[in-house]
Amino acid sequence: MPARLTSFPPDRLATAARRVMARCDELARVTATTGKIERVYLSPEHARVNRLAAEWMREVGMTTRQDAAGNQLGRLEAADAAARALLLGSHLDTVLDAGRFDGIVGVLMALEVVRLLREPVDGGFVSPLPFALEVLAFSDEEGTRFGKALLGSSAVAGSWNDEWWSLEDADGTSLRQAFLEFGLDPARVGEAARRPDELVGYLEAHIEQGPELHRRGESLAVVSSIASARRFQLQVEGEARHAGGTPYDMRRDALLGASEAALAVERICRSEHHIIGTVGQLEAFPGAVNIVPGEARFSLDLRGEFDGERDRVWDAIARDLDEIMGRRGLRWRAREVHNAAAVMCAPLLQDVIREGIVSTLPRGADAPPVIFSRAGHDGMAIGSITDVGMLFLRNPDGISHHPDEAVSAPDVALGIQAFAESVLHLAAEPA
Amino acid sequence: MPARLTSFPPDRLATAARRVMARCDELARVTATTGKIERVYLSPEHARVNRLAAEWMREVGMTTRQDAAGNQLGRLEAADAAARALLLGSHLDTVLDAGRFDGIVGVLMALEVVRLLREPVDGGFVSPLPFALEVLAFSDEEGTRFGKALLGSSAVAGSWNDEWWSLEDADGTSLRQAFLEFGLDPARVGEAARRPDELVGYLEAHIEQGPELHRRGESLAVVSSIASARRFQLQVEGEARHAGGTPYDMRRDALLGASEAALAVERICRSEHHIIGTVGQLEAFPGAVNIVPGEARFSLDLRGEFDGERDRVWDAIARDLDEIMGRRGLRWRAREVHNAAAVMCAPLLQDVIREGIVSTLPRGADAPPVIFSRAGHDGMAIGSITDVGMLFLRNPDGISHHPDEAVSAPDVALGIQAFAESVLHLAAEPA
Numbered sequence: 073m074p075a076r077l078t079s080f081p082p083d084r085l086a087t088a089a090r091r092v093m094a095r096c097d098e099l100a101r102v103t104a105t106t107g108k109i110e111r112v113y114l115s116p117e118h119a120r121v122n123r124l125a126a127e128w129m130r131e132v133g134m135t136t137r138q139d140a141a142g143n144q145l146g147r148l149e150a151a152d153a154a155a156r157a158l159l160l161g162s163h164l165d166t167v168l169d170a171g172r173f174d175g176i177v178g179v180l181m182a183l184e185v186v187r188l189l190r191e192p193v194d195g196g197f198v199s200p201l202p203f204a205l206e207v208l209a210f211s212d213e214e215g216t217r218f219g220k221a222l223l224g225s226s227a228v229a230g231s232w233n234d235e236w237w238s239l240e241d242a243d244g245t246s247l248r249q250a251f252l253e254f255g256l257d258p259a260r261v262g263e264a265a266r267r268p269d270e271l272v273g274y275l276e277a278h279i280e281q282g283p284e285l286h287r288r289g290e291s292l293a294v295v296s297s298i299a300s301a302r303r304f305q306l307q308v309e310g311e312a313r314h315a316g317g318t319p320y321d322m323r324r325d326a327l328l329g330a331s332e333a334a335l336a337v338e339r340i341c342r343s344e345h346h347i348i349g350t351v352g353q354l355e356a357f358p359g360a361v362n363i364v365p366g367e368a369r370f371s372l373d374l375r376g377e378f379d380g381e382r383d384r385v386w387d388a389i390a391r392d393l394d395e396i397m398g399r400r401g402l403r404w405r406a407r408e409v410h411n412a413a414a415v416m417c418a419p420l421l422q423d424v425i426r427e428g429i430v431s432t433l434p435r436g437a438d439a440p441p442v443i444f445s446r447a448g449h450d451g452m453a454i455g456s457i458t459d460v461g462m463l464f465l466r467n468p469d470g471i472s473h474h475p476d477e478a479v480s481a482p483d484v485a486l487g488i489q490a491f492a493e494s495v496l497h498l499a500a501e502p503a
Numbered sequence: 504m505p506a507r508l509t510s511f512p513p514d515r516l517a518t519a520a521r522r523v524m525a526r527c528d529e530l531a532r533v534t535a536t537t538g539k540i541e542r543v544y545l546s547p548e549h550a551r552v553n554r555l556a557a558e559w560m561r562e563v564g565m566t567t568r569q570d571a572a573g574n575q576l577g578r579l580e581a582a583d584a585a586a587r588a589l590l591l592g593s594h595l596d597t598v599l600d601a602g603r604f605d606g607i608v609g610v611l612m613a614l615e616v617v618r619l620l621r622e623p624v625d626g627g628f629v630s631p632l633p634f635a636l637e638v639l640a641f642s643d644e645e646g647t648r649f650g651k652a653l654l655g656s657s658a659v660a661g662s663w664n665d666e667w668w669s670l671e672d673a674d675g676t677s678l679r680q681a682f683l684e685f686g687l688d689p690a691r692v693g694e695a696a697r698r699p700d701e702l703v704g705y706l707e708a709h710i711e712q713g714p715e716l717h718r719r720g721e722s723l724a725v726v727s728s729i730a731s732a733r734r735f736q737l738q739v740e741g742e743a744r745h746a747g748g749t750p751y752d753m754r755r756d757a758l759l760g761a762s763e764a765a766l767a768v769e770r771i772c773r774s775e776h777h778i779i780g781t782v783g784q785l786e787a788f789p790g791a792v793n794i795v796p797g798e799a800r801f802s803l804d805l806r807g808e809f810d811g812e813r814d815r816v817w818d819a820i821a822r823d824l825d826e827i828m829g830r831r832g833l834r835w836r837a838r839e840v841h842n843a844a845a846v847m848c849a850p851l852l853q854d855v856i857r858e859g860i861v862s863t864l865p866r867g868a869d870a871p872p873v874i875f876s877r878a879g880h881d882g883m884a885i886g887s888i889t890d891v892g893m894l895f896l897r898n899p900d901g902i903s904h905h906p907d908e909a910v911s912a913p914d915v916a917l918g919i920q921a922f923a924e925s926v927l928h929l930a931a932e933p934a
Contacts, residue, residue: 168789169743216791282748299747303792312600314903315781315804316730316878317713320773322901327785328769331762338759342751350746352792354758354785354799358599360647361734361783361802362879363904371792373746446747448793470753472745473794 079431080188080489088184089485095180099124099164100172109170109475112241113212113223114142114250121164125179125209132187133197134207140264141227142211142256148186150199158201158272158495159458160185161208163224163450167216171477175213177465177484178277182207185492201499203272210450217241217250219305219409225453230265266457273421273459273498274451277491279479281447283470291483292429292490293441294422295462298455299375300382300414301448304406306333308397312358312366323364324401327356330368333404336392337372340385347376347385348446372406377444379413412452420501421461428463428494432486447472463491510862511619511920519615520916526611530555530595531603540601540906543672544643544654545573545681552595556610556640563618564628565638571695572658573642573687579617581630589632589703589926590889591616592639594655594881598647602908606644608896608915609708613638616923632930634703641881648672648681650736650840656884661696697888704852704890704929705882708922710910712878714901722914723860723921724872725853726893729883730806731813731845735837737764739828743789743797754795755832758787761799764835767823768803771816778807778816779877803837808875810844843883851932852892859894859925863917878903894922 102120104110111117122144126136129146136146144164147157162178186205190197199205208228215221218239226232237248237258251258280286285293310324334351341349350373356365372389376382390406397404422442429440443464451460465487468478533551535541542548553575557567560577567577575595578588593609617636621628630636639659646652649670657663668679668689682689711717716724741755765782772780781804787796803820807813821837828835853873860871874895882891896918899909 167791167794174745214791214793219792221793280748281745283750283753301747311902312905313901314605314712314878314905315783316732316779316806316876317711317898317901317903319714319779319901320769322714325769325781327782328765331765331785334759334762335766338751338756348747348750350756350793350795351758352746352787352794352796353790354762354787356783356785359784360598360645360904361650361804362645362652362781363598363783364781365783366905373792375747447745448747467748470744470748470750471742472748473791474743474745474797 080492084188085485085489088187088488089481092177092180092184092484093481095128096172096176099176109166109172110168111164111166112217113165114217114254118142118165118211119254122209125164128183129207132183133190134186139227140256140260141224142254143224143228143264144209146207148190148197148199148205150201150204155203156270156272157204157206158498159206159208159274159454161210161274161450162276162278163210163213165212165214165216167214167473169475171472171474173279173477173479174281174472175278177279177479179207179209181277181484181488181491184488185495188488188492189495201495203499213450218247221410221448222450222453225450227261227264228266229453229456230262231453231456232261268457271458273418273461274454275421275461275491275494276449276451277463277465277487278449279467279472279477280464280470281467281472284443285441285464285466286468286470288441290441291466291486292432293443293464294425294429295417295445295464296422296442297377297417297444298415298449298452299377299444299446300379301373301375301410301412302382302386302408303410304372304408306370306372306404306406308368309403310366310401313364315362315364318364325364326368326402327365329397329400329402329404330354330370332396333393334370336396337389340388340392344381344385347374347382349374349385349389375446377414412448415452415455415460417461418459421459424494424497425461425463425490427497428490431493432490463487463494511923515619516916516920519618519919520912523608523611523615523915524912526559527603527607530607540597540603541599542595542597543648544596545648545685549573549596549642550685553640556595559614560638563614564621565617570658571687571691572655573685574655574659574695575640577638579621579628579630579636581632581635586634587701587703588635588637589929590637590639590705590885592641592705592881593707593709594641594644596643596645596647598645598904600906602903602905604710604908604910605712605903606709608710608910610638610640612708612915612919612922615919616926619919619923620926632926634930644881649678652841652879653881653884656881658692658695659697660884660887662884662887663692699888702889704849704892705885706852706892706922706925707880707882708894708896708918709880710898710903710908711895711901712898712903715874716872716895716897717899717901719872721872722897722917723863724874724895725856725860726848726876726895727853727873728808728848728875729846729880730808730875730877731810732804732806732841732843732879733813733817733839734841735803735839737801737803737835737837739799740834741797741832744795746793746795749795756795757799757833758796760828760831760833760835761785761801763827764824765801767827768820771819771823775812775816778805778812780805780816780820806877808845843879846883846886846891848892849890852890855925855928856892856894856921858928859921862924863921894918894925
């Protein structure tokens with residue numbers, strides 16, 4: 073273990089945490105909707121936060137670039153310019169009416185880790201470690217605008233799918249068009265891809281987005297895996313009829329079918345231990361107060377720790393939908409818009425994160441909690457090109473994707489310490 | 504009974520019905536959405552159909568005007584210029600993705616009745632009856648644009664409510680603003696009101712918007728009353744949470760509450776004989792695939808033959824909503840946006856419509872069916888200033904508020920005959 077693997081001065085950590093909190097506030101003001109936080113892929117707000125992030129990257133000595141998919145990158149070279157890079161990152165995009173920490177806090181903590189670890193040289197800075205340090209601020213993790221999540225990290229992973237170009241946002245703008253309007257060249261998206269042989273791994277700090285650490289009274293956790301997820305857009309077709317004149321025995325009400333379906337998802341998933349299903353969107357068409365809905369569309373987000381369990385639950389839901397829609401004279405179909413296998417965090421990276429967390433605990437404390445992430449993360453895409461490790465921060469009451477989303481400055485300070493110590497532990501491992 | 508109360512020549516009736524069908528097709532092409540029929544209050548399409556209707560009114564010898572609420576009126580004076588007027592009418596606005604007959608066919612049939620009954624004089628025409636004839640093409644019956652039905656006929660009835668000015672359409676345009684953009688003066692809407700002492704009554708022909716006549720194999724029916732209706736906009740509030748990270752025991756999912764509510768409406772109304780409840784609109788907020796909905800909004804349309812029964816069912820629904828939302832940790836509230844008492848058709852007008860239908864039947868046929876209208880009609884507003892009578896036409900399979908809405912040309916020919924004979928019977932009644 074190298075000599076400098078010691079605790080960082082508490083005042084430096086507290087200052088770093090305060091800066092992270094202030095910058096979360098600053099980024100929260102970059103929003104498409106005043107009074108709410110809304111920052112989606114390839115929007116003017118995306119361009120503005122990339123410029124801010126680039127400025128902050130340069131402030132800690134990194135060279136910066138925006139990649140071909142709109143991700144903002146900063147790099148601090150190692151003494152050996154041919155060294156591979158350890159990626160640290162998270163995302164800067166948000167859901168609608170978001171909180172201010174999901175993703176954002178991980179990017180800002182990574183910058184503080186770089187600030188703590190860098191060493192001055194020739195009026196600039198280098199990574200003192202056997203690898204370069206990169207901070208990646210991913211441009212689209214949530215999938216808010218185009219319904220497809222992990223667009224930014226998929227580009228970095230080289231797993232971009234050309235079918236996505238025709239995805240449209242709520243205004244009918246295609247992903248291709250949005251690229252052009254943002255000033256990106258769709259034909260060059262492949263240039264964002266990174267080669268596995270130039271990477272050491274990927275580490276991400278993130279709020280838990282769940283109540284486990286809060287319930288246990290712990291600040292930090294090692295993440296064991298990122299949940300297996302599938303997303304569907306479902307459509308139910310019946311027949312639009314006059315609301316007054318159509319007796320119940322002649323109705324084929326698509327909205328009632330969809331309502332039963334939403335409740336069936338809840339009932340089936342509740343009966344399982346580690347499966348969560350959510351209907352977040354539902355709309356009836358034509359959507360008039362005096363017309364029996366002839367069509368309903370809704371989304372289904374399904375997550376589990378293991379792929380097989382998740383798929384078995386989807387099969388059970390599909391059987392229920394057959395029964396419900398058959399009984400009501402409705403047709404239904406599902407289009408799968410997202411399918412991500414569970415990603416196991418690399419054992420080595422779990423170990424170094426555990427060591428990092430241990431450095432923040434009193435001697436003799438219990439081992440840090442190890443939990444799996446029900447939420448999806450950029451690591452799901454990045455896991456196809458390099459090892460992934462994640463550090464979770466306590467998220468009071470588990471509230472996320474909501475303006476009340478929170479994290480405490482003391483937990484952020486502990487998180488920065490653990491994150492930086494993890495990187496040092498990784499540097500101390502035999503290559 | 505006057506000498507000319509005889510059947511009209513069948514070829515004149517067939518020609519009239521063909522013209523009505525052709526004009527329904529022509530009006531169907533006046534739409535805001537190509538390939539669908541969509542014509543809402545105070546839209547450019549509204550102005551275009553008013554111009555067409557005015558042209559057709561003048562063609563049968565009527566003088567025309569557009570009133571202060573955008574209704575298109577035609578008048579054929581009686582020999583006695585001080586005579587009261589019999590109003591014949593229906594509406595020209597539509598729901599979204601409408602059929603081509605609801606409302607429209609009644610306006611066009613009224614014009615054919617005028618054409619059959621008018622008598623030439625001095626190079627023009629007059630009503631040969633002891634009353635003037637007016638055709639009213641109401642501008643807003645459906646309430647599609649502002650959520651409030653019967654705006655056109657409410658203006659004629661003098662029951663305009665100044666609170667409506669602030670109603671907004673989906674684009675945020677207020678009713679007041681829409682009046683101005685259409686070229687109408689909100690301050691003068693009161694001028695559209697008619698005085699009871701200048702009116703004989705109001706007769707309307709309309710497709711049934713239900714399956715009764717189709718099931719019975721009959722072309723025409725006397726309407727006994729227009730259903731009692733209430734409409735509500737309901738809001739359910741829970742808490743928006745991250746879809747993956749929030750376990751079921753911490754969720755307060757507003758959409759699941761609304762889904763249960765929609766199913767409760769169906770269950771409670773189905774257990775009643777003459778009550779129909781419909782949830783036509785439902786939406787979840789913030790409406791993202793990966794957020795547990797913190798809010799849901801939905802509409803409820805409730806109709807019955809009698810006000811008391813309808814209100815008792817609403818009370819039962821409200822009790823169910825208390826239980827559902829209480830159990831799920833949700834809050835709910837309802838805003839009543841429409842409340843129309845049942846309107847009984849005047850016995851005299853029911854009688855003359857029955858006589859009119861009898862004139863179309865073989866001697867010795869059963870008495871014409873008498874049914875109540877579950878759908879709302881302009882007569883609900885007009886009933887406050889004059890007697891109302893209605894004639895229903897068979898509506899194959901009861902399909903209405905849908906592109907497949909239909910009526911047959913032979914039924915329209917019979918309807919025109921019955922309608923014209925009804926007017927003659929009314930003229931023959933002692934004043």
